Structure formats: C-alpha cells, structure tokens
Amino acid sequence: MLKAFAPAKVNLTLHVTGQRADGYHLLDSLVAFADVGDRVTVMPADSLSLEVTGPMADGVPTDGSNLVMKAADLFGVPVRMVLSKHLPAAAGIGGGSSDAAATVLAIADLLEEKRLPDVSVLGADVRVCLLRQAARMSGIGEVVEPVAGLPVLHAVLVNPGVDVPTPTVFKALEQKKNAPMPKRLPRWKDAASLTDWLATQRNDLEAPAIAQAPVIAEVLEALDGCEGATLSRMSGSGATCFGLFPTTEKAAQAAEQLAQTHPGWWVQATKLS
Template identity: 45%
Template sequence: MTVIGVTSMKSTEPALSEPARAKVNLTLRVRGRRVDGFHDLESVVAFADCADRLTLTPGAELSLVASGPRAQECGEVADNLVLKAARLLGERVAHLKTGIFALDKHLPVAAGIGGGSADAAAALRLLAGANGIALSDPALMEAARLTGADVPVCVRSVACVMTGVGEVLQPLGLPAMPGVLVNPRIAVATKDVFAALGLRNGERHAGVSDGIEAIAWPEAGAPIGDWLAMLSAGFNDLEAPAIRIQPVIGEVLARLRATGARLSRMSGSGATCFAIFGDETEALRAAQTIRRDHPQWWVHAGTLS
C-alpha cells in the first residue's frame, strides 16, 4: 500500500467513480524535438466509447488495487500513473483528501490509446471532485502535465487539437463517428517509437510545414464527410517507425483498409489502429469479420467523438 501525507476523508463519504475513455489520435504530427528532449506535437484527438473505470473510496491512505481482464498488464502498482498523478497533485494542494483507488482495467496497455493516461486523468477528476477543485485549476493541470503528455487532454476527454508537448488544447466540434479500434495484443513502448523516429535534441522534423492550429476546421454540426475530407489529408508521423518495430501494425492497417473504411490510421505510437465508417452497421460488420479472422486481436466497435 502506498501512503502519502494527506488528510483523511470520513468513511461515511460515498465512493466516487469515473470512466477513463480511450484516446484516439486521428492525426499526429511531430514538428520536432526540443532542446530539453521533449517532442513538439500536433494532433487531432478524439475519444472512444470504450473505457477503464476508476473508483475512489475515501480513506486516510493513498493506494491502488487493480482488477478486470487487463489487470495483469498494469505492471507494478507503485509505478502506476494513477498514483503518480495523485502524488503530484498532493504536492501542490495542501491537505489533499484521497483514499483507495480501484481500477477496473479493460483497455490494452502500451497501445497508443492513452490507457494509463486516461486512468491518471480519471484519478485527477475524482480528486478534484472530492476536494472541490476545478478541472481548470492550474495546480491540477500542472499535475496532469507532469504525469504524462497525454494526461492533460484526457482530463476533459473531449475532441480537440492538441499541440505543444500535449498541454495546449483547442476544442473541436467533432461529430460522433462510427469506428473500430484494433490492437494486435502487442505492446509498443512509446520511447522506442520516438527513438526510431530519430530526431536529435533541437532538431525540426523535415517535411512538416504549417501548423494545424490555423486550419479552418468544419463547424459543429457539419457532416461527417466534411471532417473526413480534412482528416484524410493528415498523417501519423509515428506510424512508419512503429511498423518498423512491430510489422504486425501494417497487417492491422491492411486488414482495416480491406473492410472499406473511409479512414484508417494508427493511433498514437501504436499498436492500436482505428477505422471510421459511414454508419454503425458497417463498423459492426467490419469488427465481426476481423474478430472471426483474428480471434487473438483486441477489437472494439463503437463511436469516436
């Protein structure tokens, strides 16, 4: 059990629960590597309707227990981002009330869909609710940023353009889009993919031109086709290096593209890939076919928004 200096919460206080939705990078450009070693990113981010669930039970000690079908993939509890986020917030908020976190783990790990980051963001939302802290509070957002690059965008879990090292967020009126997520059950370490990209400190990424912040995105309520036309012009700069590390990612993409998807791409640093379809029936049919042909793969059909 992990313990930090916090204020006890009354045992009569009810448990709080939050979903931790999967993050999907619809586009991902790496503009360069800063002198401090961090990478400058530009990404259109959406969130799927598949999620882990995190519960906070009031208590005097900060701890975490994990269950669910992916619990064994979480690694050492002491290294979990849920506890890291809570500690970082506790360093910035005096007398932070905390307790026992229980994680029901369903999302694959090291999968490019921010599973650990989403869990950490859910922890910050739970602690914010238990302590009367606004989600926009600078202390909370600093704790999110220091926990990991994907944590700030996962705090709100709404579609946006994410830039900088993940801390600059511009909301987007993205419509709900029928989609399928596929992970070949192969873990891919983000650091290995960025290393394979091969940028040195202070180096800009060749071929990356004007930023996406200035793009005139479709207005809220615009047809899906308008969004797909613009998203299809995007890239994931990590896709090629990830495929070099794990060629099965290329197989997943080929399988998705063979279903007639309107857009398919790798998310984050992989290995999860997504496809967007014209309607829910097409998405479900594609997911069923892929599950039948590749029963060892993780497949989810649902909505991205």
Template identity: 55%
Template sequence: MTSDAYPAPAKVNLWLEVVGRRADGYHLLDSLVVFAGVGDCLWAEPAGTLSLAVQGPFAEGIPADGGNLVLRAAHLLAEAVGLPARGRLVLDKRLPVAAGVGGGSADAAAALRALAALWRLEAGEELLLGLGAALGADVPVCLYGRPALMGGIGEVLSPAPALPEAWLVLVNPGVGLSTAAVFQARTGAFAPAGALPAAAPRDAEALADLLAGRRNDLEAPARRLCPEIDAVLGALAATPGCLLGRMSGSGATCFGLYATAAEAREAAAAIAADRPAWWAAAAPILGTAE
C-alpha cells in the same frame, strides 16, 4: 462499488504531426485528439490509507504500487493541496497497455477528478492541468476530455472544430510499443503542420477527406518496429464502410473511421472473429454533433 464511476476513455489521435523538437529533446506536436466511447473506468471511496486495486481484462502486469500513474497522480494532488493521500481506488482496465490510446494517461486524469471530488477540493482546472502536465504529455488532453487540437509537447490545448457524428473501430494486435522507442526510430526532417479546414466537416465522409490530407508521423517508425501494424491496417481496410484507416498515437492500436454504428460494429465483429488474439472494439467519437 457504490461510489461514482469516473470513465477513462480511449484517446485517439486522428492526426499526429511531429513538427519540431525542443532543446531538451521533447518533440513538438500538432494533433487532432478525440475520445472514443470505450475505455477504462475508475472508482474512489473513503479509506484511511491510499490503495489501488486493478481488475479487468488487461489487469495482468499492471502495477498496483507506486509505479502506477494513478497512485502518482494521487500523491501529486495530495502534495499540491496539503492533504494526506487517502482513498481506496479501483481501476477496471479495459484498454490494452502501451497501445497508443492513452490508457495510463486517461487513468491518471480520472484519478485526479475522482480524488478532487472525494476530498471535496475546490481544485480549479489550472491546478489539475498543471498536475497533469507533470504526470505525462497526454494527461492534460485527457483531463480536457473532449475533441481538441493539441500542440506544444501536449500542454497547448484548444477546442477542435465541430466534428460530425462518426464511429471508430479500434484494433490492437496484442503487441505493446514503447512511445520513446517509436520517437527514437523516427528519421528525417520535420515537416510543418497541415492547414486547418476553412469549414467544419459536414459528415463522416468529409471528415475522412480532411484526415486524408493530414498524417501520423509516428506511423512509419512504428510499422518498422511492429510489422503487425501492417496486418491491422489491412484488416481494417478490408471491412465494408471503412472510410480511412490509420494508427493512433505511437501505436500499435489503429483505427478505422465509419459513418454508422452498424458498419463499425460489423467490422469489429468480423475482425475479432478472424483474429481472436487481437483486441477490437467499435465505439462512437464522443462529443460530436448530434
């Protein structure tokens, strides 16, 4: 396509602490969110009607009708600004589905950005973030698009402390996990969020030390529902240079943290060779110090 491409990068929760629950049942979170240099991509071009085509390695099973979050975003934006929903959208689906890396949310955020540009809207951030929150808890942070501290049910965002340059290896065992099911499987009391560091981590090793003092409270219930997560974490831990391994979001994708591109790429290649049915990708953390 000749139109501009709108990236929808993978969202990675470096930590995800569930610190409470509201009266309406929504859980309160404390999370450090970053984005990886791998993800889906969306294009939009003028058309008399609204349509969506889905392509790419994970296109199978993705609805191209009203059930898709991209089209829901388009209709919501059109309604908000009083315009007809028009445009030909093409989504290149490169991230696994129901994988804990916010693929659908990132796609919706990309759609809001793409259509605001296509329709030449002067849509402010407040409007887009409000629409994003109506679409899903992860859409606002995907609109934010840079390292962030995320609170509330996902709508409270603030800049993350400065992060050092570092690389991630993302690995998914080919098993989808329902976010709702993982939250329902969580047991026990809510623990308070950990403290933020007094100083920003100076390098990848210091970042790993910081993350080791935090947690993903959804990892234990996800591992009970999906034992393959244990194998993924074991495979990451066995690779040279892996500073820390953890599940992202509600799973089943896990990440390994590495100091260099070479270590990350070698780890991803080794895991892909050993487990060809898994998805593995090496990518930098976006928006870190150069």
C-alpha cells in the same frame, strides 16, 4: 465513493513538427475520445492503495509506478482506488493518461476541490485527457484547444497485442520537423467531410512504428479490407489502429469480422467524438 470514466484517446492526426533541445518532440494532433474505456472508483481510506481489475488487468502495476497512484499523490490524502482496466496498456490510446485524468477528477469531486492540481508531472497526454472532448493538442502536449463541432465518427479500434515503446518509435523517426496541420481547422459539415479531410493529414509515427512492429501494417490492411471502410490509421505511437466507417452498423459488422478472423487481437467498435 465516486466513479469516473476514463475514455480511450485517439489521435486522428499526429504531426511531429520538431524537437526541442531537451529532447522533447513537438506535436500537432487532432484528438477525439471513444465511448469505450477504463473506470476508476475512489473512496476514502486510511491509506493509499490501488486494486486493478477487469479483462486487461494482467501486468498492470498497483504500486507507485502506476499513473493512477501518481495522480492520487498530487492530493496528498489517503484514498482507496479500484481501476477497472478495459483498454490495452501502452497501446497509443492514452489508457494510462486517461486513467490518471479520471483519478484527478474523481478525487477532486470526493474532496470537493474546485481547483485541480498541476498535472504536467504526469505526462504530456494527461492535460487533454482532463478535457475529455475533441481537441487540438500541440507543443509537447501542454497546449490544448477544444475543437467544437467535430462530427461523430463510427470507428473500430484494433490492437494486435504487441508492445511498441514510444521512445523507440520517436527515435526511429528520421524526419523530426514536419508540416503541422493548417493553422485554422475546417468546419466539417458531417463525418464524411471530416474523413475526407483526415485522409489529407498524417500520423508521422506510423511508418517508424511499423518498422518496429510490422503487424501494425497487417492491422491497417485488415481494417481497409472491411466492407464500408473509409480510412484507417494508427493512433499515437501505436500499436492500436482505428478504422472509420459510415454507420454504426458497418463498424459493428467490421468489428465482428475482425474478432473472428483475428481472435488474438483486441477489437472494439466505438464512436469517436
């Protein structure tokens, strides 16, 4: 039996830089991973199966539509899998993609396979989730470059519990060709300098996502209103947003405050690295 952690993926920036003839959008994104996430357990079995448990298990499929099952299919061997779901689904923090990446890593370890299968069929985010460290993701997600020396960020993740379909958000984006991040990323000396730089960057999907789900603007306003907040932004195509804070204590205080004032929201204090 092997266990693997599937951390939440957070898009600190997300610049949409174009659209290919086949409809796929080109991105330039700085990605970090949280210390909160799902957990995948894999064990030998006579047939392929998936059980989903945990506080966010409701509504998560256990059939072949789940990326965990699709990831297991790449190996062609029967295994029993248990996915402990702690991240909200379809929330802009790569939950399904990270689950799939964790499944690939766990099964590869179980089989003592040193060469991983081609994960491109599982979606654009799985490749960066296999890396599980700060990275620059570009193209349609297939170009992944590790980013060394990213300062640890103290953050709060908030999801208001609304479904914002990614295709709908991309379709609502009026300007498809926007400026990328600088070709050479800075060398940030600390979290404060990274936060200052992030404030000069964007998530181009934030405005169209808010148009689809105005509650996202309420989440960002709530994060901005917390004591010590230095930056708030949506991750991915939403609806999860993150707020940055100068210390672990400030982030924990903000998370407690938001959980009390908005009991229907999913709120987690975390560190991004």
